[in-house]
Amino acid sequence: MRDPDSEAGHGLKALEAGADAAGLRLDQWLAAALGPDFSRNRVQALIRQGAVTVNGATVNELKRKMAKGDRAEVVIPEPEPAEPRGEAIALDILYEDDELIVINKPAGLVVHPGAGNWTGTLVNALIHHCGDSLSGIGGVKRPGIVHRLDKDTSGVMVVAKTDRAHKSLSDAFADHGASGELERAYLALVWNIPARVTGIIDAPLGRAADRVRRAVVPAGRGDARHAVTHYTVLERYGETAADAVKAALVECRLETGRTHQIRVHMAHISHPVIGDPDYGQAFRTKANRLPEPLQGLVRGLSRQALHAGLLGFCHPTTGEPMRLTAPMPLDMAEIVEGFRRL
Known part of the structure; x- marks a missing residue:
């Protein structure tokens, strides 16, 4: 269960395993205990970085089995700055809130920086536009790309601004709409x-x-x-x-x-x-x-x-x-x- 006194966002989070945690893997339990703001991939990265202790000892093993009463502490670092730089590129925004942004991508705009396209991409534009409203995807202040359109295909794209939104939208696109939500x-x-x-x-x-x-x-x-x-x-x-x-x-x-x-x-x-x-x-x-x-x-x-x-x-x-x-x-x-x- 989550400690009600632990801080939101970055900082130290203290949690105690209940009876329902017995036998679960550490990464599986932590991902559920920390809530929708933390994807399992991010939890696994924190464990590998030595940011997780159980009963006072640092644990690097993802598969470590939990027992009732185990106390875990997780050091959540502040999101790092995104590697791509923000650029003032005009965006046709169809909808935006604290969790996500939906844009009408024009033809010719590359979605993500890569070989031959390190600047002038949608990601560069979103970093500039969203600024501090990006709470961090996987510990980095970057927009969460959950699907892509080809460079020369135009139209509607949704992008996550938080880990919680990224996980939810990624799951929806991963099952290709089998759940009926896409x-x-x-x-x-x-x-x-x-x-x-x-x-x-x-x-x-x-x-x-x-x-x-x-x-x-x-x-x-x-x-x-x-x-x-x-x-x-x-x-x-x-x-x-x-x-x-x-x-x-x-x-x-x-x-x-x-x-x-x-x-x-x-x-x-x-x-x-x-x-x-x-x-x-x-x-x-x-x-x-x-x-x-x-x-x-x-x-x-x-x-x-x-x-x-x-x-x-x-x-x-x-x-x-x-x-x-x-x-x-x-x-x-x-x-x-x-x-x-x-």
């Missing part, structure tokens, strides 16, 4: 018109030959990951036999969340996302048969026409259902309007 819908402009108004693409994904892209692979392959996408055709363009080019506006809903999932799955059924540089190359010349100004809009599209239009989840502290939407960005909207005028 809803993700994307708008995609695709080449050709699917034969069925609705469909399910159930095809495992793994690494392609170049190790950057993904591909549909046999289910028995070592890196194969279960992947399911549900699609619904919203609009059809160029339906008659005389039309040289056919396309469709499709809503895709994710049952799983794999890297490049929608892009690979739609290409797999011969409906690649328009503008996709990785999975739609074979369809690039289709734009040449479109009339102007639509041809120019499609050829000038510098990214895949894919937008995360809706994200639904339960708030990590209130449990309130949240449903955030972002309108179709201008580059996609102009192409849609051009197809409608065909």
